[in-house]
Amino acid sequence: TIDELFEDGYHAVYIGTGAGAPSFLNIPGENLNGILSANEFLTRSNLMKAYAFPEADTPIFAGKRVAVLGGGNTAMDSVRTGLRLGAEHASIVYRRSQAEMPARAAEIHHAEEEGIEFIMLTNPVRFIGDEGGWVKGMECLRMELGEPDESGRRRPVPIEGSNFVMDVDTVIIAVGNSSNPLVQQTTPGLDTNRWGNITVTPETMQTSRKGIYAGGDIVTGGATVIQAAGAGKIAARAIDAYLKTL
Missing domain, CATH: 3.50.50.60 (FAD/NAD(P)-binding domain)
Incomplete structure (x- = not known):
């Protein structure tokens, strides 16, 4: 000490x-297979060279429908990496609008150029698994912007009854880190x-x-x-x- x-x-x-220490959402189903932190995903794919598996020793699961939760630079890195690892569809899911995203404008622009879908004003509330324990869906709520919070950005407010389910097989959580x-x-x-x-x-x-x-x-x-x-x-x-x- x-x-x-x-x-x-x-x-x-x-x-x-x-x-x-990666932050998580603490919502039902978060321990399903196919859900991982951006820290682990990027460390495996880049530092440990999982992109070259099996030439490299580190495997990585890269699904066909990848959703990255978050709006920062790490989220942009994660979603673009998921696409390059073979995803057929890769999206950013963020609870505020694009104007409130903390990622650099250049990062957002490059993600758009690569064909990333931006699903704004959307917040996950639970993950849905299949019989094998792998994530297959993500139930979300539509949001609207309210008054600014302590960060100066407008606070996302849930729209009651707006639930819908997204089909996913990989979810990368990039909502920040803690000490x-x-x-x-x-x-x-x-x-x-x-x-x-x-x-x-x-x-x-x-x-x-x-x-x-x-x-x-x-x-x-x-x-x-x-x-x-x-x-x-x-x-x-x-x-x-x-x-x-x-």
Whole structure:
């Protein structure tokens, strides 16, 4: 633990453990075969070279009707990868409109160029499986946009009675990541926000604990490598100044 590091003689610790735990929808049927996180899907297909199976050792199931849930850059990567792995139909399913999608405009444009279907104002409520335990359908609700929420985007509101079922055989969930709670749970006095991210003083990246600093996705939630590197530089200067006072 971090406290054990201090007991071993360290005077400062920087936490940069990221936010690599995928978020899920927590709706019925989410454990069916054929439903996986974008983290696993992209790691298998790219880093572990599943696209070259059986030449590579890592297999991957790539269905014919792929639905990717989410509207960020990772969702765009996932849906385009699914199409390239042989899907006959690949779609983005997003609960807001395209104007609210957090993905870069270029990513959306490239997905459209490849023939990806965008199904907007749609939110899954349950997954439907076949007798073998594989996903075969996804029940969804139509949504409409209400007042803005804390993100500044208009809040999606369900339209009662608008349920419909999409035929799918692969679902990739790309609705964000959260931090691994282990560090926070084992470090008393380390303050976090309601999403479990560590809170810091932006000018120094110091946490609520003396001598403990943090930066990157563990602080901001899923963001960019550039932002994480910038946080590390700020923290390095602050740690150097702190150690000189000891």
